[in-house]
Amino acid sequence: MQNFEWPYPVEWDKEETITADVLVLGGGIAGCMAAISAARKGQNVVLVEKGATKMSGAGGSGCDHWESAATNPCSKITPEILTNAMLDDNNGYNNGISHYIECREGYDRLLDIEKMGGKIRDTDDEFKGAAFRDEKSKLMFAYDYESKITLRIWGTTFKPAMFNELKKLGVKIFDRIMVTSLLTEGGRQGNRCVGATGIHTRTGKFLIFRGKASIMCMSRPARIWMFSSDHTGLCEFRPTQCIGDGHAMGWIAGAEFAMMEKSVRTEFSAAGRSYPPYGTGNNHNTWYGASIIDSTGKEIPYADRDGNILDSVEKRFLPVKGQPFFLKGGSVDNPKYVYEGPETLPFSDMIEKGYKLPFYADLSCLPEMERKVIWGMMIGEEGKTRVPIYENYKNAGFDPEKHVLQCYGTGWTSASFLPQERQLFGLPGGFLNNWELKTNIEGLYVAGDSLYASNCYGHAAATGYYAGRHASKYSSRANVVQFSREQVDTEKKRIYTLLQNNPETAIGWKELNMSIAKTMQTYCGDIKYDDLLNTGLLCLQEYEKKVVPNTYAYNPHELIRLLEVFDILTVSQIILHSCIARKTSSKSLCFNRGDGPRSEAGNDKRLITVKQVNNKVVIDEIPLDFFGDLKENYKKYNKDYIGGN
Amino acid sequence: MPVSKPILFNAEICTGCNICADICQVDIFIPNPEKGKPPVVLYPGECWYCGCCVMVCPSEGAITLHHPLMNQVNWIAKSELQTPV
Ligand SMILES: Cc1cc2nc3c(=O)[nH]c(=O)nc-3n(C[C@H](O)[C@H](O)[C@H](O)COP(=O)(O)OP(=O)(O)OC[C@H]3O[C@@H](n4cnc5c(N)ncnc54)[C@H](O)[C@@H]3O)c2cc1C
Numbered sequence: 197m198q199n200f201e202w203p204y205p206v207e208w209d210k211e212e213t214i215t216a217d218v219l220v221l222g223g224g225i226a227g228c229m230a231a232i233s234a235a236r237k238g239q240n241v242v243l244v245e246k247g248a249t250k251m252s253g254a255g256g257s258g259c260d261h262w263e264s265a266a267t268n269p270c271s272k273i274t275p276e277i278l279t280n281a282m283l284d285d286n287n288g289y290n291n292g293i294s295h296y297i298e299c300r301e302g303y304d305r306l307l308d309i310e311k312m313g314g315k316i317r318d319t320d321d322e323f324k325g326a327a328f329r330d331e332k333s334k335l336m337f338a339y340d341y342e343s344k345i346t347l348r349i350w351g352t353t354f355k356p357a358m359f360n361e362l363k364k365l366g367v368k369i370f371d372r373i374m375v376t377s378l379l380t381e382g383g384r385q386g387n388r389c390v391g392a393t394g395i396h397t398r399t400g401k402f403l404i405f406r407g408k409a410s411i412m413c414m415s416r417p418a419r420i421w422m423f424s425s426d427h428t429g430l431c432e433f434r435p436t437q438c439i440g441d442g443h444a445m446g447w448i449a450g451a452e453f454a455m456m457e458k459s460v461r462t463e464f465s466a467a468g469r470s471y472p473p474y475g476t477g478n479n480h481n482t483w484y485g486a487s488i489i490d491s492t493g494k495e496i497p498y499a500d501r502d503g504n505i506l507d508s509v510e511k512r513f514l515p516v517k518g519q520p521f522f523l524k525g526g527s528v529d530n531p532k533y534v535y536e537g538p539e540t541l542p543f544s545d546m547i548e549k550g551y552k553l554p555f556y557a558d559l560s561c562l563p564e565m566e567r568k569v570i571w572g573m574m575i576g577e578e579g580k581t582r583v584p585i586y587e588n589y590k591n592a593g594f595d596p597e598k599h600v601l602q603c604y605g606t607g608w609t610s611a612s613f614l615p616q617e618r619q620l621f622g623l624p625g626g627f628l629n630n631w632e633l634k635t636n637i638e639g640l641y642v643a644g645d646s647l648y649a650s651n652c653y654g655h656a657a658a659t660g661y662y663a664g665r666h667a668s669k670y671s672s673r674a675n676v677v678q679f680s681r682e683q684v685d686t687e688k689k690r691i692y693t694l695l696q697n698n699p700e701t702a703i704g705w706k707e708l709n710m711s712i713a714k715t716m717q718t719y720c721g722d723i724k725y726d727d728l729l730n731t732g733l734l735c736l737q738e739y740e741k742k743v744v745p746n747t748y749a750y751n752p753h754e755l756i757r758l759l760e761v762f763d764i765l766t767v768s769q770i771i772l773h774s775c776i777a778r779k780t781s782s783k784s785l786c787f788n789r790g791d792g793p794r795s796e797a798g799n800d801k802r803l804i805t806v807k808q809v810n811n812k813v814v815i816d817e818i819p820l821d822f823f824g825d826l827k828e829n830y831k832k833y834n835k836d837y838i839g840g841n
Numbered sequence: 842m843p844v845s846k847p848i849l850f851n852a853e854i855c856t857g858c859n860i861c862a863d864i865c866q867v868d869i870f871i872p873n874p875e876k877g878k879p880p881v882v883l884y885p886g887e888c889w890y891c892g893c894c895v896m897v898c899p900s901e902g903a904i905t906l907h908h909p910l911m912n913q914v915n916w917i918a919k920s921e922l923q924t925p926v
Contacts, residue, residue, distance in 0.1 A: 200874065200883065201874065246866070247865070248863060248865070251866065251891075252866035253866070257891040257896070352896070426844040426886050427845070427909065429869075429888045430912075435866055435867065436867045436887050437867055468909070468912070475912075491922060492924050493924055556917070560919055579891065580889070580891045583895040584890050584907070588908075589916075598918055598920075599917065599919065600916060600919050601916045602915040753868060753883075
């Protein structure tokens with residue numbers, strides 16, 4: 197890289213201050229919808245994004261299905277029933293508030309996005325007459341064609357449409373700015389959030405954002421256990437730059453977190469070891485309903501939850517008799533019997549029965565509409581698939597009517613991982629929220645995958661919009677508070693001092709990230725022991741004290757990558773503290789202890805929360821259902837919205 | 842040599858407009874020091890393989906994205922599967 201001169205002006209010494217009513221931190225799905233909502237409430241909105249808002253975030257390149265749109269005109273399931281099912285399926289370890297918002301307002305957001313220019317229905321009548329299409333509304337459904345809660349959508353059109361709407365509404369967008377810290381009143385941990393700091397990812401310029409209310413929308417942590425220095429961008433499922441900055445700065449500001457002890461064995465698209473998501477033979481998610489065959493062309497049967505073999509493709513999309521709906525999608529791993537839908541017979545059974553590896557996904561034998569909707573619409577619209585999968589495979593000659601696509605590993609995950617290779621996937625921990633989607637810090641709201649037990653596009657859009665509404669309500673009553681100059685100067689020192697280190701001897705971001713990942717695999721693997729967790733914590737604290745001050749970056753881009761790894765270091769410590777706090781194993785949290793009772797006693801079934809007060813870690817616990825009655829509380833907090841605002 | 846080359850430019854078609862460089866959320870490109878030439882992929886290892894750079898390119902064929910060799914997957918004509926004897 198040293199062969200190229202840095203093409204942008206380097207502005208380490210410049211500073212700029214920007215003032216807003218509502219400050220949105222992160223311009224992905226939640227952030228864009230939060231900014232749109234606040235701007236519609238008449239607020240002066242500033243949106244700060246590390247990449248380029250038009251297509252950044254996990255959903256920037258596309259999205260093929262929108263889950264839990266319980267209020268769409270065809271849905272047969274109420275938001276209450278659906279949210280309670282999501283809670284029950286996770287034994288209560290789920291975010292009742294945010295998922296109720298998703299179920300209740302998700303469809304409103306879809307209609308909104310349609311007005312902005314996104315495509316949510318089959319207006320071209322491409323799929324006329326298909327079993328998954330409602331002829332009147334032209335909406336198209338996925339997975340369970342009976343309950344109709346999940347929609348197939350043309351997600352590549354969404355983010356650019358939101359971007360245009362932001363511009364139309366006059367939201368001030370600051371692209372290529374990494375938010376680095378939250379500013380609190382008087383510079384004190386736990387005080388009201390009065391803004392944030394950031395640095396330009398190309399010039400290194402320092403920015404101070406002042407806001408009456410701030411909304412955290414930076415998604416969730418990654419690269420804690422999994423790292424590849426050669427393919428950093430393929431370390432995890434989510435975008436390279438989404439590694440949990442928000443969690444780290446929230447922790448330092450005194451925000452409270454829940455479920456941070458939860459991690460799962462790596463499943464998907466990690467460290468470059470798995471094959472491209474949605475680009476291999478499988479029958480999940482985008483590919484749900486595809487036929488799977490073995491190497492001799494013999495089909496692996498689909499069965500219902502009782503093991504009865506299904507005799508038609510149509511039945512793959514229907515609940516069994518007497519079952520009102522089944523659950524499938526990004527946040528559903530091993531559903532309980534009540535919610536279980538059709539699946540191909542287990543891999544191990546097929547091997548026993550002499551089916552020959554490798555297996556393949558076979559679309560050729562599906563009804564035409566089912567084939568076309570998977571290979572075409574869904575593969576064309578899903579994130580990371582339009583170009584590298586759909587177009588490239590097509591150009592290389594893949595024909596879904598003729599060819600079968602190989603499966604890798606033993607199932608849909610397309611790779612096999614070791615127990616200590618973990619990630620925050622599915623419904624991991626995050627910021628704790630109340631019914632206003634506010635954190636414990638005054639003036640700080642949170643939406644999307646930053647929230648604890650959160651996942652999915654519709655959830656991010658719905659919670660983003662909701663947080664925007666509530667933050668606006670706060671902001672219109674509050675005043676701008678002056679930030680603490682001392683806090684800003686401390687942050688500048690943290691960021692820029694290391695540039696004076698000697699590059700010959702200092703450590704770079706990759707070496708530090710690799711060391712954190714190895715430490716976490718060693719001390720915080722599948723089975724947890726207090727002694728090891730504490731040793732791991734000491735090791736990370738040493739990194740913080742001795743290694744962090746001795747790092748170096750050649751240019752603003754590398755500085756951003758380095759600051760991200762500092763945040764990974766902070767998040768790893770939140771995880772260790774949370775693991776130490778949970779004394780018994782918990783199946784729902786994929787949390788195994790080697791030195792405590794194997795299963796939860798009744799009174800352990802609580803959310804463990806962690807935060808810092810005066811830089812000391814404070815552990816607390818709250819009931820799993822702390823949010824109370826869903827419908828009643830939603831009504832109480834959203835009178836204006838229900839009134840049609 | 843980089844470990845893999847996610848992005849290749851066709852210098853004859855590319856006009857060096859840098860629209861791809863400006864959409865990349867990971868910011869793996871820098872503009873070419875020579876105006877009108879394709880951007881430089883300065884940080885290929887950080888590529889997330891989302892394809893947005895190709896999606897926004899106004900000059901068809903100027904830019905292609907490919908998964909690294911280790912991630913190339915296999916398909917086969919169904920008629921060529923070995924049915925048991
Ligand atoms: C390949 C793929 C396919 C998916 N398909 C589906 C699907 O079909 N259906 C579905 O429901 N869900 C899907 N998901 C999940 C869905 O996209 C996410 O749940 C959703 O995007 C979360 O929204 P968010 O706003 O919380 O995070 P994101 O949309 O990821 O946005 C976070 C934003 O924060 C920015 N950011 C991070 N750190 C900083 C910082 N320090 N400063 C400034 N900005 C920062 C990032 O650049 C990013 O733009 C998919 C995810 C992936 C990766």
